[in-house]
Amino acid sequence: MPGRQVYLDNSATTRPYPEVVQAVVEAMEVYYGNPSSLHKKGVEASRVLIQAREAVAASLGVGSGEIVFTGGGTEAINLALKGVLPGRRGRHVITTAVEHPAVLNTCEQLKAQGVEVTVLPVDGQGVLEPGQLQKALRDDTYLVSVMYVNNEVGAVQPLEEIAAVLADLRRGGRKLLWHVDAVQAYGKLSVRPRELGVDLLSVSAHKVHGPKGVGALYVASHTQLQPLLAGGGQEHGLRSGTENVPGIAGFGVAAAIIAREVKGVAGKIFSLKKRLVDGIMAAVPGAVLNGPACRQDNPRCAPQIANLSFPGLRGEILLHSLEERGIYVSTGSACASRKNPGSHVLKAMGATGELLEGALRFSLSPMTTVEEIDYTVEQTAAVVRELYALYN
Numbered sequence: 001m002p003g004r005q006v007y008l009d010n011s012a013t014t015r016p017y018p019e020v021v022q023a024v025v026e027a028m029e030v031y032y033g034n035p036s037s038l039h040k041k042g043v044e045a046s047r048v049l050i051q052a053r054e055a056v057a058a059s060l061g062v063g064s065g066e067i068v069f070t071g072g073g074t075e076a077i078n079l080a081l082k083g084v085l086p087g088r089r090g091r092h093v094i095t096t097a098v099e100h101p102a103v104l105n106t107c108e109q110l111k112a113q114g115v116e117v118t119v120l121p122v123d124g125q126g127v128l129e130p131g132q133l134q135k136a137l138r139d140d141t142y143l144v145s146v147m148y149v150n151n152e153v154g155a156v157q158p159l160e161e162i163a164a165v166l167a168d169l170r171r172g173g174r175k176l177l178w179h180v181d182a183v184q185a186y187g188k189l190s191v192r193p194r195e196l197g198v199d200l201l202s203v204s205a206h207k208v209h210g211p212k213g214v215g216a217l218y219v220a221s222h223t224q225l226q227p228l229l230a231g232g233g234q235e236h237g238l239r240s241g242t243e244n245v246p247g248i249a250g251f252g253v254a255a256a257i258i259a260r261e262v263k264g265v266a267g268k269i270f271s272l273k274k275r276l277v278d279g280i281m282a283a284v285p286g287a288v289l290n291g292p293a294c295r296q297d298n299p300r301c302a303p304q305i306a307n308l309s310f311p312g313l314r315g316e317i318l319l320h321s322l323e324e325r326g327i328y329v330s331t332g333s334a335c336a337s338r339k340n341p342g343s344h345v346l347k348a349m350g351a352t353g354e355l356l357e358g359a360l361r362f363s364l365s366p367m368t369t370v371e372e373i374d375y376t377v378e379q380t381a382a383v384v385r386e387l388y389a390l391y392n
C-alpha cells in the first residue's frame, strides 16, 4: 500500500499525543513567564509546573515533592548515580550488563573516580537472576541500579525479588540505595517505587508520547542527593536552570493520560505483539525471538518490545528494506545503532554471529493497530524472502 506509514520504533521515541502538542504550544504562547518571577506571568508559569509535577507524581504514586524534572531520562539517571556520593556509605556499585548506556557509561565515569562497579550477568532471555545480586552484595555496596524493562529485548527484570533481597539487608540496618531505570516500563506497566522500596527512579517523557528533552527523577523523601549543576537552585535545589516549562507542561499531560490508561494498555499492546511475533515466526522459517517467551502469563515479557533475528541477513539491510515499504523499526537501541556494530544486550544474553547481525527490534505503542501489525508481518515475510533469494 504506497504511502502507508507504520511506526514501530516506539522504544526509540513516540509520537506525541495531540493534547501534549496543544499543552506545549499553550505554554509557549501564554505561560512564557519565568516560574521564579514574582509577578503574574511568573506565577502562571509556576502553576503549570505545579500541575505537571502533581500529574507525574500521581502517575508513579508518589508525593509531588519527590519529583525532580530533568532534561530527559539520561540526565535523570546521571543525577541519580552521580548525585549519590559514595564516601561514608561505601565505594561499591552493582548494576547489570543489559542496562542502557546512560547507566553503563555513567558507571564508567564513577569507576574513574575510584568507585568499584560490579556488572551482573543475565540469562539467555536477558533476565537477572536475583541470586546473582545476593552474591555480589558487599559490605561497602552503597548503590544498586537495575532497570525495569530492557529497551532492546523487552526483558522485565524481577524487581519484586530484588526488593526482597534488598529489604532483608535494610532490615539488618544496611544503608543501601536502589535506583531503577523505568524509562521503558513507564506507561506500559505499573511503576510504583514506594511499594518496592525504590529510592531513585528515572522516567522520560518522549517514551510516553510526551516531548523530547524532558524527564523526571523520583527521589524518595529520605534520600540524600547532591545536584550535578550549580546555579539558581530550582527543582528543590537538585536541578538548577530555568525550567523547561513547555516541555514539562507536555510531560504533565502525557503523564495524566498514561495514568488513566496504563491498566488497559499492557493487554492491548501485548496481543498485538503476540500477533506480530506469531505471524513472523510462522511466515519466516528460521526467525528467532530474542528475549523472554512471548506469553501473556510470562511476567518477564514486556508488552511492547519484540526483538527478532533473521539469520543470514543483516539487520540494517532489513531495516532499510522495510523502510522502503513505510515500516519504521530499529536494529537495537537508537542511540547505539549508528556507532555500535553489535548489541551489548544480545551479547550479554549469549548471542553471537548471525543472531547478532540479523536482529531487528519492533516496538509498539497504544497507537499501534491490528492492520499495521498484519501489514508488517506480510511485508517482513516478503522482504526476508527477497533478501534470502538475493544473498543466499
Ligand code: PLP
Pocket (backbone or CB within 6 Å): 011, 012, 071, 072, 073, 074, 075, 100, 102, 147, 149, 150, 151, 181, 183, 184, 204, 205, 206, 213, 214, 215, 333, 335
Ligand atoms: N533508559 C532506557 C531504558 C532507555 O530506553 C532510554 C532511551 O532510549 C534512556 C534511558 C534515555 O532516555 P532519554 O532518551 O530521555 O535520555
